Each structure stands twice: as structure tokens, then as C-alpha cells.
Amino acid sequence: AQSVTQPDIHITVSEGASLELRCNYSYGATPYLFWYVQSPGQGLQLLLKYFSGDTLVQGIKGFEAEFKRSQSSFNLRKPSVHWSDAAEYFCAVGAPQGAQKLVFGQGTRLTINP
Amino acid sequence: KAGVTQTPRYLIKTRGQQVTLSCSPISGHRSVSWYQQTPGQGLQFLFEYFSETQRNKGNFPGRFSGRQFSNSRSEMNVSTLELGDSALYLCASSPQGSFYEQYFGPGTRLTVT
Numbered sequence: 346a347q348s349v350t351q352p353d354i355h356i357t358v359s360e361g362a363s364l365e366l367r368c369n370y371s372y373g374a375t376p377y378l379f380w381y382v383q384s385p386g387q388g389l390q391l392l393l394k395y396f397s398g399d400t401l402v403q404g405i406k407g408f409e410a411e412f413k414r415s416q417s418s419f420n421l422r423k424p425s426v427h428w429s430d431a432a433e434y435f436c437a438v439g440a441p442q443g444a445q446k447l448v449f450g451q452g453t454r455l456t457i458n459p
Numbered sequence: 460k461a462g463v464t465q466t467p468r469y470l471i472k473t474r475g476q477q478v479t480l481s482c483s484p485i486s487g488h489r490s491v492s493w494y495q496q497t498p499g500q501g502l503q504f505l506f507e508y509f510s511e512t513q514r515n516k517g518n519f520p521g522r523f524s525g526r527q528f529s530n531s532r533s534e535m536n537v538s539t540l541e542l543g544d545s546a547l548y549l550c551a552s553s554p555q556g557s558f559y560e561q562y563f564g565p566g567t568r569l570t571v572t
Contacts, residue, residue, distance in 0.1 A: 377559055388463070388549055388563035396559075435502065444515050445558045446492070449502035 347372045347438045351450035359458045360428055366421040366453050368436030377439040378419040379447065380410055384432045392434075395419065396441075406430070431457045460485055463552050463564035471570045477538040480567045484531050484552030490514075491533040492561065493525060496547040505548075507558075508533050537569075545571045 348371040358364055370376060377396050381389040393404025400412040410421045419436060436450040464483045472478050484491050492515075493505040504517040508527035525535040531552075537544055547568050551561040 379559070381563075386565070388565045389551075390563070391561070394559070437502075439559050446504040446507065446515050446517065447494075447502075447559070447561065448504070451501045 347376060347440060347448045349436050349438050349448055349450035351434075351436055351453050353453045354451070355454045355456065357456040357458060358426055361425050364421075364423045364426045364430070364455070366434050366436075366455070368419045368421065368450060370417050370419065370436075370438045372417075372438060372440070374441070375414065377441055378410075378412060379437040379439070380404065380408070380419075380421045381435045381437060381449075382406075382432045383435065383452075389435065392421070426455075426457055428457045428459065431455055460487075463550060463562055465548075465550055465564040465567050467567060468565065469568045469570075471572060472540050474540055474542060474571055476540050477536060478540060478569060479534050479536050480548055480550075480569070482533045482535075482550035482552075482564060484533070484550075485554075485562055487554065488552035488562075489531050489555050490553045490558055491527060491531065492551045492553070493533070493535050494549045494551070495519075496549060496566070497543075497545070502549075505535065509555075540571045542571050545569060 350369045379394045380392040433452045435452045437447045466481045490509045492507040496502045507515040511527045522538045527533045547566045549566045551563045553561045
């Protein structure tokens with residue numbers, strides 16, 4: 346069964362600083378990988394996804410993520426955060442074969458210091 | 460195109476009652492998935508409907524059920540509500556042939572007292 350671990354429950358960074366949110370997954374093969382963002386009182390918005398190919402994926406709002414098969418990781422990065430990036434971030438995996446569903450990590454809450 | 464809409468946005472029910480939540484997908488989308496989000500368990504997949512048929516189901520008790528209509532609108536029902544059913548219920552729609560291109564609605568916040 347797939348599982349996703351986001352080791353950091355809460356991260357605080359200063360505005361303008363760089364950001365890296367960690368995500369590790371467990372799956373028998375290479376899964377589909379996703380990052381979503383959720384602002385308070387809102388649904389989830391897809392930031393980026395990885396299905397195959399180039400392991401560095403560009404997303405919306407200046408985010409990128411890198412798939413590292415050897416580390417079973419899919420970390421999210423942004424070179425310079427803005428106050429509007431404060432939100433909760435979820436990593437998710439999906440199975441390319443078999444039952445299709447998204448399995449989410451527990452989320453990382455991002456706080457931005459002015 | 461209008462996004463995914465969910466009604467109602469907020470709901471308060473009493474333990475033992477039942478509740479029905481509604482989801483209208485993006486026009487043209489035929490797949491609707493439901494998720495439960497709680498502080499303790501996080502985001503968990505409930506079920507997915509495509510063309511009025513349930514294709515996938517998560518690990519939830521039979522009190523949780525759903526259906527999809529011919530216009531792709533979907534409802535989920537929770538019977539005999541328990542306090543632990545308090546959660547944000549999210550639905551997502553996706554276009555045919557692209558299940559993982561999921562667009563989420565704002566959710567229905569259910570509080571069970």
C-alpha cells in the first residue's frame with residue numbers, strides 16, 4: 346500500500362528566504378507524485394505533479410519539486426517565499442496501476458515571518 | 460468554467476442523525492472523488508464515482524455512502540452520525556481519462572454535536 350510521510354508538521358521561514366518542504370513516499374514502483382496547497386477555509390489547489398520524465402518539475406506560484414528515486418523523495422522548493430505562501434502543504438501519491446486514489450501526507454503548515 | 464461547488468458549506472448535526480452532502484463537478488468532468496479531512500487522520504479517500512458507478516472505495520464503514528447522477532453531480536450520505544464524523548468533506552472532479560488531474564471544491568464543514 347502507498348504511504349506518504351511529511352516529516353515537518355510546522356515550518357516557519359522569513360519572507361524572502363528559501364523554502365524546502367520534505368516528502369517521502371513508500372510504494373513498490375514509481376508512483377505519480379503531487380503537491381497541493383490549502384489556504385484556510387479553502388479546498389486544495391494543485392501546485393505541481395510528476396508522472397515521469399524530467400525529475401525536476403516546475404509548478405505554479407514559483408514552486409518546483411525534485412523527484413529522487415534513490416531517496417523515495419519528492420521535496421518541494423521555492424527560492425524566495427512571499428507572505429501569501431503561508432498555508433498548509435500536502436504531498437500526495439497515486440498509483441499508476443490498479444485502484445486510482447490519492448494518498449496524502451499529514452501536511453506541513455507554513456508560517457511566514459515578515 | 461465554474462469550479463467545483465459543494466453545498467452546504469457548513470452543517471451542524473446531532474449524533475445519530477444522517478446527513479447528505481452535495482458536489483457539482485466542473486462541467487464536462489465525469490469523475491467525482493470524495494475525501495474526509497480531520498486534524499487527527501488527515502486527508503483520507505472515501506470513494507470515487509464515474510458515470511454513476513462507484514469505481515474505488517476507501518476504508519470507511521458502510522455508514523458512508525455515495526451516489527452519482529446522470530449529470531455527474533454527486534452526493535455523499537453519512538448515516539447514524541458519530542462525533543468522530545466531524546470533518547471537512549472535500550470533493551474533487553477530474554476529466555475523463557485523467558483521474559489524477561483533480562480539481563477540488565471548497566469543502567463542507569460538518570460538525571456533529
